[in-house]
Amino acid sequence: MNESVLPTRPLLQPWRDYAVTSDRVILRHAEGAIVFEGRASITLLPELLSRLDGSRTVPELVSELGEPAEAAVLQALHQLAGHGLLHESDSTAVDGTERRRSARALAEVAAGPALTLDEIDDRLASANFVVIGDGPLAEAIASLLVTSGVGSVDRLSEREGPAALAEGKERWVGAHVLVAPGSPYARALSDVNRWALSTGVDWMQVLPYDGHRSVIGPVFAPGQTGCYHCFRLRRRAAIDFHQEAIEIDAAADSGSVRRSGEWRAPSQDLAVAGQAVFFALWHVLPQDSTPLPLLGRAIAMGWTMVGPTIEDHVLYRVPRCRECGRARDTGVPQPWTAATLSAPTHAGTSAQMGPHDAEVFLPGPAAPGVEADTSAMSR
Ligand SMILES: [Zn+2]
Incomplete structure (x- = not known):
């Protein structure tokens, strides 16, 4: 397992489209794709990815997916983070607003990785x-x-x-x-x-x-x-x-x-x-x-x-x-x-x-x- 730092409330890169096939999970964006293979991936990842909307903390994710899966959940999160697929979020941010969409678009194309979505959101708001x-x-x-x-x-x-x-x-x-x-x-x-x-x-x-x-x-x-x-x-x-x-x-x-x-x-x-x-x-x-x-x-x-x-x-x-x-x-x-x-x-x-x-x-x-x-x- 790598030592990547996990966001407090992990948010899957909002510009990823993903599909689960019989043996892989493929996350697509622009002209590239990141692929996770193996049985553990196709059983756990779909459940995990659907919860990475920035509203849950890591312990809450583990709790929802079951304590026995804790090690696997953490490993998957670290793998996602290692590929730069996770963003920090904030449960107080209202998702789905036009400003949030603008912030995500700026994060995708213009802002460096050091800037979180909330910081972009704040800058737009002010x-x-x-x-x-x-x-x-x-x-x-x-x-x-x-x-x-x-x-x-x-x-x-x-x-x-x-x-x-x-x-x-x-x-x-x-x-x-x-x-x-x-x-x-x-x-x-x-x-x-x-x-x-x-x-x-x-x-x-x-x-x-x-x-x-x-x-x-x-x-x-x-x-x-x-x-x-x-x-x-x-x-x-x-x-x-x-x-x-x-x-x-x-x-x-x-x-x-x-x-x-x-x-x-x-x-x-x-x-x-x-x-x-x-x-x-x-x-x-x-x-x-x-x-x-x-x-x-x-x-x-x-x-x-x-x-x-x-x-x-x-x-x-x-x-x-x-x-x-x-x-x-x-x-x-x-x-x-x-x-x-x-x-x-x-x-x-x-x-x-x-x-x-x-x-x-x-x-x-x-x-x-x-x-x-x-x-x-x-x-
Ligand atoms: Zn001039």
């Missing part, structure tokens, strides 16, 4: 989110956050949200800020960007489908990732109607871009909101042990005649960005500077969201070092 945006996408995001069981969700309009953030400093300490405007060309994005750069607060953007794609992320971290204006510069560099894009962005900053109507399907908003909220929830976990897929990265979701598209993009900081650039106060680079700079790498587009097939956001004709903030000149 997490505060602020959703800024008018329209159905912000509505869907706020609704899904509530359903996910987070502590509080404040809704702010695009007109009042940025000012409310600036004025109510105390109130938003530690809050997770999401901006999901009704239009991809909304003034609130630039306003929140400036507020974030001046306060050092992270925030996440979710842009509605624009006929080409919806953009989920990045999470902008001042001083660490590019900012929203960097994002716009990269986006503009990738399109061939550059001047018009500059003018649309300038119009966005003055709040004068209008919409001709609401045309996105509710199902599209829900799909985008679902991705956004799940990744936003990762940020309630301890930052030192949790990978943050949207930190300086974004997912672009699109719908085409031949099906869905999902791309993973990296946002590189623009050194000469007028909002966050470290080099913004220095002179314009001389023409020969470009010769010493390398162009951004472009590893191709992929439907997989992995670190190995990231695409520069967005591949443009200019190297990042010589990207000039031409929008400033057009003022």
